[in-house]
Amino acid sequence: MSAEVAGLTWDELLARAKRTGVALVPAGSTERHGSHLPMGTDAATAREVARRVGRKTGAVVFPTLTYGVSEHPAFQGAFLSDETFSAVVRELCRGIEKMGFRKILFISGHGPNNSGILSVLKELFEERPGQRLLGLAHCMTLVNQLMPDFVKDRPTGHSDFRETAIMLAINAKQVHTEKAHISEKISKKFSGNLKSTGVHLVGLERASIHLCHSIDELDTYGGYGQINGASKEDGEKILTVLSDFLCRVVDELRRIELPLA
Numbered sequence: 001m002s003a004e005v006a007g008l009t010w011d012e013l014l015a016r017a018k019r020t021g022v023a024l025v026p027a028g029s030t031e032r033h034g035s036h037l038p039m040g041t042d043a044a045t046a047r048e049v050a051r052r053v054g055r056k057t058g059a060v061v062f063p064t065l066t067y068g069v070s071e072h073p074a075f076q077g078a079f080l081s082d083e084t085f086s087a088v089v090r091e092l093c094r095g096i097e098k099m100g101f102r103k104i105l106f107i108s109g110h111g112p113n114n115s116g117i118l119s120v121l122k123e124l125f126e127e128r129p130g131q132r133l134l135g136l137a138h139c140m141t142l143v144n145q146l147m148p149d150f151v152k153d154r155p156t157g158h159s160d161f162r163e164t165a166i167m168l169a170i171n172a173k174q175v176h177t178e179k180a181h182i183s184e185k186i187s188k189k190f191s192g193n194l195k196s197t198g199v200h201l202v203g204l205e206r207a208s209i210h211l212c213h214s215i216d217e218l219d220t221y222g223g224y225g226q227i228n229g230a231s232k233e234d235g236e237k238i239l240t241v242l243s244d245f246l247c248r249v250v251d252e253l254r255r256i257e258l259p260l261a
Helices: 010-019 041-057 081-098 111-127 139-147 161-174 215-221 232-255
Strands: 022-027 103-108 134-139 200-205 205-214
Touching: 010 041, 022 041, 022 081, 022 111, 022 232, 041 081, 041 103, 041 139, 041 161, 041 232, 081 103, 111 134, 134 232, 139 161, 139 232, 161 232, 200 232
Parallel strands: 022 103, 103 134
Antiparallel strands: 200 205
């Protein structure tokens, strides 16, 4: 049986709500991801993770929020205002709850959405303390936490090797690595050594920082961080790690009885 609400009849949905009680809501964006990844990268990531979790746990996957809030003017796309986005999240949660789901987990593929989602979830929880379980998981944060060796010593950012690997696993035909811009790495004193504008990993002594010194480069490339080295195999590993972890989260949510004491 499909884990996605669009594939369920009303009776099947009500039965699933009674049996599992957990709803998953993927949230992404429609924005530029460098010159090598599709505009829907964030949405595709969140949707794929949610689908995998839904198939394994029986949690119902609701349609993906494909529009999010803007991170930076350099990342061109179609965005919602903070107010509109929060209103959408609020009304969506109320609608899902009316269908019988009191446990809702947002799976975010777009970091700038997180503060708005969390603000609304806090508001809704405080309306009826203990009557609802509302949560948020951010995919890129989980990658960093669950796979520290994978990201160690590799500059992360926007449209980087993590997102590139994930999209190679989801749909390699949509990835154009030959168009990717690889960030410059400067390992000595960076004063006088910045040969081009943009966001760079610059080193001093035994440490490094990310240095942004011209918005024009972000406008040109629409991303930053290390891109090279991404593979389909890495992407599949990331998706497996994320979905396995979130399956355990869903199992924990299902064990919690409401209302909370």
